[in-house]
Amino acid sequence: MQLSANRPKPMMKRVRRLPTDASITALTQHPNGDLWVGTALDGVYRLPADSARPAQHFTTANGLLHNTIYALTTDTAGGIWVGTHDTGLAVWQRGQFRYHRFPQGGIDVAALLTDEAGRVWIGTEGTGILCYSKGKFQAYSTAQGLASPYVYTLLPIRWGGSFQPNFRRKQVAVIHRNAISFADSRQHFAPATLPDNPLVQGLLPQVAAAQDEYCMWVSTRSGLLRLRTDAPHLLPTSSAPQPALLTSEVDGAARPPQQLGDLSPTQHRVSFRFRGISLLPGRAGVQYQYRLRGYHAEWSRPTTVDEAQFPRLDAGQYTFEVRARSGEHGPWSRPVAANFSIATPFWRTWWFAALSVLAAGAAIWAFVRGREITLRRQKLQLETTVRERTAELRQQKAQTEQINADLVVARDAAEASRRAKAQFLANMSHEIRTPMNAVIGLTHLLRNTPVDAEQGEYLEAIQSSSQNLLVIINDILDSSKMEAGKLTLEQAPFRLPELVERVARMFQFATEAKGLYLRTEVAAEVPAAILGDSVRLNQVLVNLVGNAIKFTTRGALACG
Structure with a gap:
């Protein structure tokens, strides 16, 4: 808000289109007269200039990023900027919201301001100030002169004196908790107060500018502060205090800092005392940074302690540097330096290293020479062992070859014996099968002649025994084929019930x-005509039934 003299007091008009329980946090007026009202937890209300028109209510349901509003401003294009916490920026333009988001995430907006150049300034809590101009954002923080990255509010002020027309320009004043910063037309920030000034401790966001009087009024926790803006030469200078080296100590003994020179070749404890000299009025809270080149190239953390200690420094070239600044955000001064060195012990010199290398080389040569002699001795012993072992292996090889030759002879003899056996069995089986077939045939012919019952039984027994003997002969022949690897199964059609009945008749005399x-049975689901080797199946059934009769003394037998 702005204060002006000799103006009639405006009439206060009560707005009846807001909820009675609305908590108002921000206001801005559009060039067309519409009043925009930000609230806590209830979004933004747009009150048209024409009181007959209804108010518009905006929340997260229809475009806002957050329902708690912290700041509002109107830019030169008629856009309404809405600032909240932990989000981006929302801008109402041409009947809809558009948004500005940031790579680092949400920002906490504390204040919004549009200056006379059309730039939009965004004050934040923790991330400094953002300036929006020509479609781009420019960030400002302590590195650009801000007294603190935490901003309470932003205020346009007139800078310069009434007797200097060229300096009558508007600038942006930034209110922090314990400091005030300002930015000129070049967008460069500078502190307007000293860091430890008791008058600017505990500032509040409520501020006002009296443009005609070239001053600003700031509310504080202890009262009201009035700051003149027509005397810029009275503001604090930004020059840093110049540090000076006072004393130094080496192992507890005081020595001039610039005359340390070369120290003895051992570890030393070196310390420095320094002091920052500042001509600023009041106590500026001087801070120091120091480093010891050759020991650590990085600057130390800022501190108010005016002493630096370095225990157990070893041999080397060192340069101690110290710099100072006023307060926590002032610029650093040029560093002041002191050079010294610590001599290198003889065991760390180049000639001692060369002698050590020569001695190590001689020791290595002696070790290699001794190792070579040992290896030759081991080689000779190994060659002797190899010759003895080779002779043993040759003898074992000769014995193995003799055993293999004997095994080959035995294998050939066994193979000849097996072939002779197979040939004998084959010949014998063929020789025996010829008369057996004759016996079976003559018995069959005799049974076709008229014979009595007793003679029929005898013929039946003869035929059955002949059949059994023929089976035995076939088994002998098959065993010889199996040994020779020549046994094959035939694939010929035959009737299974007839084969089973024939086996039963073969053993009828033995069972009686x-x-x-002896009962035979073929299941109904088994086909009567099948394809297979009937001779082999007959042999299997004969063996099964024969064994069953052999080991059964009474009762009945079933084959099916």
């Missing part, structure tokens, strides 16, 4: 002789 009953 032992008083047993």
